[in-house]
Amino acid sequence: MTGRREIAARRQLVPYAFLAPALILATALLTIPIGYAVWRSLHATRITGGGLGVAEEVFVGFANYARVLGRADLLPSFGRLAGFAAIFVPTAMLLALVFALLLDNASSRLTRFSRISIFVPYAVPGVIAALMWGFMYLPGVSPFHDAAAALGLPQPDFLGHSGIIASIANIAIWGAVGFNMVILYTALRGLPSELYDAARIDGCSEWQLALRIKVPLVVPGLILTGMFTVIGALQVFSEPNTMVTLSTAIGSDWVPMMVVYRDAFITNDLYGASALAVIITVVTLAASFLLLGIAQRRAFGSEGRS
Amino acid sequence: MSATQARTRTRTEAGPGTRRRPSSGILPTAVLLIGAAYCLLPVYWLISAATKRPDELFSTFSLAPSFNGGFLDNLVGLSQYAGGAFWQWCLNSVIYAGGGAVAATAVAALAGFALAKYEFPGKRLVFGYLLVGVLVPGVIVAIPQYLLLSQLGLAGTRWSILLPAMISPFSIYLTRVFTAGAVSDEVIESARLDGAREFRLFRSVALPMMVPGLITVFLLQFVGIWNNFLLPFIMVTRSDMMPLTVGFYSMMNQGSDQTNVYSFVIMGCLLAVVPLIALFLFLQRYWRLDLISGSLKG
Numbered sequence: 001m002t003g004r005r006e007i008a009a010r011r012q013l014v015p016y017a018f019l020a021p022a023l024i025l026a027t028a029l030l031t032i033p034i035g036y037a038v039w040r041s042l043h044a045t046r047i048t049g050g051g052l053g054v055a056e057e058v059f060v061g062f063a064n065y066a067r068v069l070g071r072a073d074l075l076p077s078f079g080r081l082a083g084f085a086a087i088f089v090p091t092a093m094l095l096a097l098v099f100a101l102l103l104d105n106a107s108s109r110l111t112r113f114s115r116i117s118i119f120v121p122y123a124v125p126g127v128i129a130a131l132m133w134g135f136m137y138l139p140g141v142s143p144f145h146d147a148a149a150a151l152g153l154p155q156p157d158f159l160g161h162s163g164i165i166a167s168i169a170n171i172a173i174w175g176a177v178g179f180n181m182v183i184l185y186t187a188l189r190g191l192p193s194e195l196y197d198a199a200r201i202d203g204c205s206e207w208q209l210a211l212r213i214k215v216p217l218v219v220p221g222l223i224l225t226g227m228f229t230v231i232g233a234l235q236v237f238s239e240p241n242t243m244v245t246l247s248t249a250i251g252s253d254w255v256p257m258m259v260v261y262r263d264a265f266i267t268n269d270l271y272g273a274s275a276l277a278v279i280i281t282v283v284t285l286a287a288s289f290l291l292l293g294i295a296q297r298r299a300f301g302s303e304g305r306s
Numbered sequence: 307m308s309a310t311q312a313r314t315r316t317r318t319e320a321g322p323g324t325r326r327r328p329s330s331g332i333l334p335t336a337v338l339l340i341g342a343a344y345c346l347l348p349v350y351w352l353i354s355a356a357t358k359r360p361d362e363l364f365s366t367f368s369l370a371p372s373f374n375g376g377f378l379d380n381l382v383g384l385s386q387y388a389g390g391a392f393w394q395w396c397l398n399s400v401i402y403a404g405g406g407a408v409a410a411t412a413v414a415a416l417a418g419f420a421l422a423k424y425e426f427p428g429k430r431l432v433f434g435y436l437l438v439g440v441l442v443p444g445v446i447v448a449i450p451q452y453l454l455l456s457q458l459g460l461a462g463t464r465w466s467i468l469l470p471a472m473i474s475p476f477s478i479y480l481t482r483v484f485t486a487g488a489v490s491d492e493v494i495e496s497a498r499l500d501g502a503r504e505f506r507l508f509r510s511v512a513l514p515m516m517v518p519g520l521i522t523v524f525l526l527q528f529v530g531i532w533n534n535f536l537l538p539f540i541m542v543t544r545s546d547m548m549p550l551t552v553g554f555y556s557m558m559n560q561g562s563d564q565t566n567v568y569s570f571v572i573m574g575c576l577l578a579v580v581p582l583i584a585l586f587l588f589l590q591r592y593w594r595l596d597l598i599s600g601s602l603k604g
Contacts, residue, residue: 014504018420019432021413025473033450040450095341099521116587117342120349123582125533127551128575131558132348135355136574140364143351143475178345182405185595224598235443238535238551242495247559257536264449265540273449281446288441 002044011169034281040274041065053276073253074276080165081255085233087169088176092229094125095173096180103181104188119178130242133171134159138246141159159247162171171239176232180225187221188214227288234284237261349579356380356576360569380573387557387570394546395553396578399532401464402549406471407528411520413472418481419512423494433482441473448537455541466541467549471531477523484519484597485512521596532582550578 044060068074099118103111121129137158139145148155158167191214199209237257244250252266253259256276264273354369359376366372384392421433451470455461460469489512497511535551542548548556557571 015420015424015426018416029473033447075445099341102334105334108334109331114338114342118345121345123586124579125551127535141368143368146368182595185599214314254415277446
């Protein structure tokens with residue numbers, strides 16, 4: 001009797017034991033660092049103690065935030081980030097959706113080859129993608145410059161001030177389309193085919209089938225991949241940071257994450273860097289929740305109308 | 307079912323669909339092939355550029371490979387660069403991505419199993435606590451992680467890259483979702499009635515059923531660590547600790563004698579990318595990304 005109760009009591013502890021490694025690691029490597037960043041963002045070193053001057057860490061409230069937000073180079077870097085995201089997110093999502101629908105289309109051919117080819121960039125690290133495209137943008141080794149010369153067109157300027165945002169967005173799009181496409185494609189494959197049969201009998205063309213039936217049904221997949229894409233866009237770092245060596249149009253403050261890095265490790269302003277990191281996190285969370293809200297409302301709305 | 311087929315057949319025979327059918331595949335196939343070409347173009351350019359001698363890189367047509375021994379020269383040059391640093395970076399990347407992904411998958415398997423198959427007080431709280439990590443960008447956490455690890459004397463060591471790679475909230479979330487479906491409650495109950503201890507139950511009953519999903523979790527985490535740049539960029543400064551991504555970056559930054567370094571970097575990118583793509587093609591059937599799209603319903 002007692003033995004059984006003992007076993008039952010021990011069994012109650014089992015899930016906690018299974019969860020212990022995850023909880024310990026998450027606390028040590030996520031919660032504490034995030035808390036530490038918030039703490040740092042609210043503090044600063046001040047020289048105290050009169051003539052001799054002792055550096056001491058004191059609470060300064062939101063002074064770091066005010067200082068960081070008031071800096072002249074921050075707004076342009078957020079502006080470039082917005083420009084980058086405005087090109088990257090819709091293009092990557094639209095291409096992923098179009099390719100997924102075409103893969104799922106019964107009349108498409110060579111779908112295996114196309115699916116694998118479009119997925120290939122996922123295996124390429126952002127730094128290497130930036131180097132490959134960076135060389136392909138570079139006059140002298142660029143196939144696009146060669147092609148423009150052969151056709152008698154003006155030479156494109158990928159690495160100058162006018163084109164650099166689109167050039168970097170292209171690298172990110174190249175890397176992101178395949179993964180999103182595969183997620184959406186597997187979601188499409190999971191839909192029951194009876195739905196299509198019924199629609200085809202009603203005289204629905206493949207285009208109408210895709211737009212009116214398939215797209216609304218993969219909205220959850222679009223929300224998930226859309227959130228990943230937005231989060232990825234807001235923390236873009238490795239592509240522009242790698243391109244610095246190839247383009248003079250990219251400074252050390254090109255996007256907010258590069259400002260955070262520069263503040264933390266080059267100018268050693270850890271307090272300002274922490275404040276800016278917290279700001280970027282809040283913007284990221286707000287953007288993902290906003291997107292989630294809009295997407296849910298729209299999905300719900302279309303359901304109500306039909 | 308047979309009635310529907312019969313009706314469709316009559317429609318096709320009578321309707322205009324008969325004429326449209328054979329040609330309708332051309333446009334979608336063409337669009338897909340343009341997408342494939344867009345994705346493969348940089349890889350082809352890389353192969354072509356890797357065959358060129360440094361003096362040919364800027365002077366010959368970019369998409370035409372060269373056969374003047376440039377490929378071997380670049381390979382030798384890259385291998386000798388900074389005393390064989392490239393091969394050390396390769397080894398480091400394998401250690402970080404392999405070790406980190408194995409540990410993260412093990413942690414996710416235990417936690418995901420507990421969250422999927424046990425009822426216990428505080429379950430929702432624990433799940434919510436772990437899930438917040440999905441939303442907070444890893445890039446943001448990297449800097450405070452560096453500050454804390456440097457106070458522990460771990461910054462600059464291999465642990466500073468391995469430890470943060472071991473926890474992946476998204477892996478735990480995925481594992482919970484697919485375990486709920488893959489491991490049936492009846493099997494667990496009957497094993498319990500047979501007197502199996504809880505850990506044995508996990509290891510010999512549940513784990514085999516979770517393997518297909520766990521392989522996908524492992525691959526996702528492996529690629530995530532392999533492609534990561536900011537974390538190792540912040541954590542390590544010594545060349546012999548760098549993974550490939552940071553190694554290439556440092557190579558590009560040090561290059562004063564530009565063209566030679568460009569040729570070596572191009573060769574290095576090729577050597578880094580092609581095995582991973584091959585590995586992907588080889589492991590293709592183990593990728594079960596439907597877990598991610600399926601996880602939305604859970």
